[in-house]
Amino acid sequence: MRESKLMSLEDAISNYVKDGDLVGIGGLSFWRKPMSACREIIKQEKRDLTICTFVGGIEVDMLVGAGCVSEVRASFVGMEVFGMAPNFRKAVEQKKIKISEESEATIAIGLRSSYLKVPFMPLKGIIGTDYPKVRDDIKQFEDPLGSGAQLMALPKIDLDVAILHVPYADENGNGNIPGAVWMDADMAKTAKKTIITCEKLVELEDIIHLPRKAQLPMQTTTSVSRVPYGAHPTSAYPMYTFDALYIQKYMQMDFEQYKNQNIIDKNQIQYLEAAGGVETIFNILL
Amino acid sequence: MSEKKNNYTIDELMTVLMAREVRNDDILIVGVATPMVWAAFTLAKLTHAPDAIYHYIMGNTFVFEPRQVSLLYLEMNTKRAYRFQNSAECTLESLPSDTLTSIEWFRPAQVDQYGNTNNICIGEWENPKIRLPGCAGIADFSMFYSRGSFLYTPRHDTRTFVPPEKLFFISGVGFPNGEPSICGGSGPQCIITNLAYLDFDPQIRRVRLKSNHPGVEIKTIKESTGFDLIIPDSIEETTPPSEKELDLLRNEVDPLDIRKLEVLSGKERQILLNEIIEKEIKMEKRYPRKLN
Numbered sequence: 102m103r104e105s106k107l108m109s110l111e112d113a114i115s116n117y118v119k120d121g122d123l124v125g126i127g128g129l130s131f132w133r134k135p136m137s138a139c140r141e142i143i144k145q146e147k148r149d150l151t152i153c154t155f156v157g158g159i160e161v162d163m164l165v166g167a168g169c170v171s172e173v174r175a176s177f178v179g180m181e182v183f184g185m186a187p188n189f190r191k192a193v194e195q196k197k198i199k200i201s202e203e204s205e206a207t208i209a210i211g212l213r214s215s216y217l218k219v220p221f222m223p224l225k226g227i228i229g230t231d232y233p234k235v236r237d238d239i240k241q242f243e244d245p246l247g248s249g250a251q252l253m254a255l256p257k258i259d260l261d262v263a264i265l266h267v268p269y270a271d272e273n274g275n276g277n278i279p280g281a282v283w284m285d286a287d288m289a290k291t292a293k294k295t296i297i298t299c300e301k302l303v304e305l306e307d308i309i310h311l312p313r314k315a316q317l318p319m320q321t322t323t324s325v326s327r328v329p330y331g332a333h334p335t336s337a338y339p340m341y342t343f344d345a346l347y348i349q350k351y352m353q354m355d356f357e358q359y360k361n362q363n364i365i366d367k368n369q370i371q372y373l374e375a376a377g378g379v380e381t382i383f384n385i386l387l
Numbered sequence: 388m389s390e391k392k393n394n395y396t397i398d399e400l401m402t403v404l405m406a407r408e409v410r411n412d413d414i415l416i417v418g419v420a421t422p423m424v425w426a427a428f429t430l431a432k433l434t435h436a437p438d439a440i441y442h443y444i445m446g447n448t449f450v451f452e453p454r455q456v457s458l459l460y461l462e463m464n465t466k467r468a469y470r471f472q473n474s475a476e477c478t479l480e481s482l483p484s485d486t487l488t489s490i491e492w493f494r495p496a497q498v499d500q501y502g503n504t505n506n507i508c509i510g511e512w513e514n515p516k517i518r519l520p521g522c523a524g525i526a527d528f529s530m531f532y533s534r535g536s537f538l539y540t541p542r543h544d545t546r547t548f549v550p551p552e553k554l555f556f557i558s559g560v561g562f563p564n565g566e567p568s569i570c571g572g573s574g575p576q577c578i579i580t581n582l583a584y585l586d587f588d589p590q591i592r593r594v595r596l597k598s599n600h601p602g603v604e605i606k607t608i609k610e611s612t613g614f615d616l617i618i619p620d621s622i623e624e625t626t627p628p629s630e631k632e633l634d635l636l637r638n639e640v641d642p643l644d645i646r647k648l649e650v651l652s653g654k655e656r657q658i659l660l661n662e663i664i665e666k667e668i669k670m671e672k673r674y675p676r677k678l679n
Contacts, residue, residue, distance in 0.1 A: 130419050132445060132462060155477075156419060156444075156523060179520030181420035182458065182648050182660065186520070193518035202507065204526040205478035213475055226527040229560035229569050235512050251569075280465045281447040282473035316473070338462050342673070345459060345664045384668050387463065 103319070105272040110298060110326040114141040117262055117294045117323055118150075125212075125258075125292055126154040126161075127265035127285035128335065130181060131343040133278070134160045135266035135298050137331040140364045140372070143167040151201075153258060155208050155284045159334065159348060162186040165198060166356040167364075172199040174258070176208060183348050188356055202235050211258035212284060215291040223252040263292035265317065266332045268340060270299035274322025275308045275315035280338035286316050294323040298331040300340055330373055330382070341385040347376055392602060395628050397581045398423065398650045399636055400600060401541060403628040404579045406430040408537060409490055413439045414449075416491035419523065422456055423539070424492045426636065426646040429453045433635050433678060442489075444524075447472040456641040457675040459667040464675065478524055488534045493525050493559060494649075495538060499551045500593045500614040502538065502561025502575030504529065512556055522558035529559035535573035536561075541650040543580035545613035548594075553613065562592035581650065583608045584625050588617055598625040639678050643667070 108116075118124065128134040139160045142150070149171045152161055157178040164170050166188030178189045192198045206224050214222045223242075228251055233239055244250040265285045267276040276297050278285065289295045297317060302325070308315050331337070334344035334351070351359060363375050373382070393400075405427035409415065413436065415428040432439055432453040441450040445461055448468030457463075465471075495504035496519050506525060510516030529536045536559070540547050561568070561575045568574030578585040578594065586597040595617030599605055601624055609616055628636075643663050651659060 130445070175521065177419065177521035177523040179420070182422070185518075190518045194515055196514075202512075204522065205524040206475070206527040209475040209478045224527070225570055226531065229530060229557065229563050230526045231507075231512070231557045232526060280462065281445070281471060283447060283477060284474070287474050313471075336462055338465060342459050342462060346668075349660075349664075387460070387673050 103273050106274045106322060106325045107272045108324040108326055110137060110141050110328055113296045113324040113326050114138060114145055117296055118142060118147055119261070120147055121149045122261035123151045123153060123259065125260040125263040125288040126152060126157070127263065127283065127288060128154075128332070129156045129281070129283045130158045131335045131348070133266055133280065133332055133337055134158065134335040135264045135331065136160060136333055136335055137328045137369060138264045138266070138296060138298050139164055142169055143360065143364050153208065153260065155205065158186065159351065162188045165189050165192045167360060170198055172201060174201040174203050174208070176203045176205045180348065180352065183352055187352065202232055204232070207239070207255050208258070208284060209287070210255045212287040212291055214255070214257035215259050216287065219257065221254040221256050224255050225250065225252055227253040260288060260292035262294045262296060263288035264296045265289065266298045266337065267317065268300045268337055269303050269307065269311060270297050270325050271303055271305050271308050271319075272325055273305060274319035274325055275305065276317030276322065277308055277311045277314065278316050279312070282316050289317045289321045295321050297322055297325045298328040299325060300329055300331065300337055302327045328369055330369070333373070333376065333385070339387055341382075341387055344376070344381060344385050346384065347381065393627065395633055396647075397541065398647045399628055399633060400625070401539060401579055401581065401650070402427045402430065402636060402646055403632045404584060404625065405492060405537075405539060406434065406632070408577065409436045409439055410488065411436045411438045412488055413534070414487055414489040415439050415441045416489055417441055417443045417445075418491070419444055421492065421494065421649070422458070422641070423646040423649040426456050426641045427492070429456060429640045429678065430632065430636050433639060434632065444477070447477045453678045454675040455639070455678060456643070456645045457667065458643075458645050458663050460673045460675055463673060466674070478527060485533065489532055490534055490537060491528065491532065492537045492539050493529065494540055495547070495559065497547060497549050497554050498538060498540070498578065499549055499554045499561070501551065501563065501565055502578075502587060502594065503551065503554055503557045503563070504538065504559035504561065505554050505556045507556040507558045509555060525559040529561070530568050530570040530574070531572045533571070533573060535568070535576040537576055538578040539580070540578065541581045543582040543608070543611050545611060548612040548614060550614040562587070565592045567592070582611060593617055595619060596622055598623045600625045601627055
C-alpha cells in the first residue's frame with residue numbers, strides 16, 4: 102500500500118512552503134486558482150516568496166497585499182473586466198516588489214526547460230521587444246545549426262513548490278481536471294514539491310474511469326487536501342463559476358480590513374459564511 | 388461625436404468592423420477579458436465566416452459552435468470543445484503556422500506609428516507611474532501571424548497614440564522603425580478605433596487613415612493622434628453597420644451588452660457591469676445560449 106498523502110491544508114502549507122521559495126500557482130486569471138491555499142499562506146505569514154503563474158489575478162493581488170511576496174513572474178496580473186489588481190499595482194509602483202517581465206511563452210518554455218533538464222530553450226518570439234532590456238537572463242542568439250534564424254534563449258524555471266487546485270483527487274495524489282489544465286501539469290512535473298487541494302476526494306478507481314484520467318499523476322504529488330470551494334472566489338469548472346459579486350466587493354474594500362474580516366482566524370466554513378454563505382454558493386454553482 | 392444621429396453606438400460600430408476582418412478559414416483567438424473580440428468573432432460566425440474556429444484562452448480549447456457572449460459562464464464553452472490544449476500548446480501550438488490562418492485582436496494601452504504596442508507600464512519601467520496588467524501573449528505573437536496582427540482601441544487620443552519616444556515599453560512588435568515585420572509575420576494590419584479605421588502604408592509601414600467613421604471630422608482624428616498620421620488625398624467614410632449586423636449583434640450575439648464594458652469607464656461602466664452580473668446570476672440555464 103502506498104502511504105496516503107492526505108493532509109490538512111494547514112500542515113501542507115506549513116510543511117512544504119518555506120520563506121523565500123519560488124512558488125508556482127496553477128489555474129489562469131479567475132479560473133481554478135488555489136485560493137484557500139493562498140489564504141493559508143497569508144495566515145501563516147510566509148515571506149519573501151517569488152510567485153510564478155501563467156496569468157495571475159486576485160490570488161497574486163492578495164498575496165502581494167499581505168506582504169508575502171518579494172517578486173512576481175506572470176504574463177499578466179489583473180482583475181479582468183473588474184479592473185486592475187490594486188495591491189499588485191501599488192506594490193510595483195512603490196517598488197516594494199520586483200517584477201520578472203514574462204510573456205505566456207517565457208513561462209511555458211521555462212517550465213518545460215526545467216523538466217527536460219536543459220538550462221534554456223529557444224523561442225522564436227520576444228525578439229524586437231524591450232524584454233531583453235529588463236531581463237538580463239534572456240538572450241538573443243543565432244541558430245547554431247546554421248539556418249541563420251534569430252532566436253531568444255529563455256531560462257528554465259525551477260519551482261520549489263507548486264500549488265494546484267483540482268476538482269477531483271485521490272489520496273494517492275492523482276489529480277483530475279475536467280476543464281482546462283493550463284500550466285498545472287507542467288508545474289507538477291518540475292516542482293520539488295506539489296501541493297494539491299481538491300473539491301472532491303475520490304478513489305483511485307474513480308480516477309481510472311474519469312475522462313482524461315490523472316493529468317497530475319500521483320508520483321509527483323506531495324500532499325492532498327480536501328477543500329470544498331477551495332478556489333472561491335475564482336472558478337472550479339464544472340462545479341462553480343467565479344464570484345463576480347465577491348470580487349467587486351474585494352475591489353472596493355481596504356485590504357487590511359478585507360484580510361481581517363475574511364482570512365485571519367477563519368476556517369473554510371467561516372470564510373464561506375463571511376462570503377455570503379448559501380446564497381453565494383447558489384449564485385456561483387453551475 | 389454624432390452618435391445620436393446614427394442608429395448605432397460606437398461599441399456596435401467597432402464590433403462590426405472587427406467582425407468584417409474575419410475570414411471563413413480563420414482560427415479566432417479569444418483572449419482574456421475581451422468581450423468585444425468575442426462578440427466580433429461570433430458575429431462573423433453568424434454572417435460570413437461560419438467555418439471559422441474559436442480558440443479560447445480561458446479554456447485553452449478549440450470550439451466550433453457559436454454561443455452568446457457571457458460574462459459569468461464563458462468557461463462553459465470548454466464543455467463543448469473538440470480539443471483541449473495544455474502546457475506550451477496553450478501559447479505556441481495554434482499560432483505560428485504556415486498552413487493555418489489565425490486572427491487575434493490586441494488592445495494596446497499605447498501604440499506608435501509603426502504599430503509597436505505597450506501593455507506593460509506608463510512611465511519608465513524601473514519607475515512606473517502606472518503598472519499595467521501586462522501583455523500576456525502579445526510579446527510572443529505580434530510579429531508571427533501570417534495574416535498579421537490586428538489592433539483595436541476605443542480610446543483614440545494622444546495618450547494612446549504616441550510617437551516612438553513616448554512609447555514606454557515595446558511589448559508587441561509592429562514594423563520596427565518602419566522595417567518589415569520580423570519572424571515571418573505580416574505585421575500589424577489595422578487599428579480600429581472609436582474615431583476611425585486606420586491601416587498601414589505598405590511602402591513605409593506607418594499608420595495611415597483609411598476611413599473616418601460617419602460624423603467624425605478628419606481634423607478631430609488628426610488632433611487625437613499623437614504622431615504624424617498619414618492622411619491620403621481621398622478618404623472614404625467607414626461603411627456603417629447594416630441592419631442585419633445590428634440585429635444579430637443586439638439580439639443574438641450579445642443581448643446583455645457585455646462588449647460595451649470595453650468602451651465605458653467610471654460610473655457608467657460600473658452600472659452596466661452590475662446589471663450584467665445581476666441578469667446572469669438569475670439565469671437558470673448556465674450555458675451561454677447556442678446560436679445558429
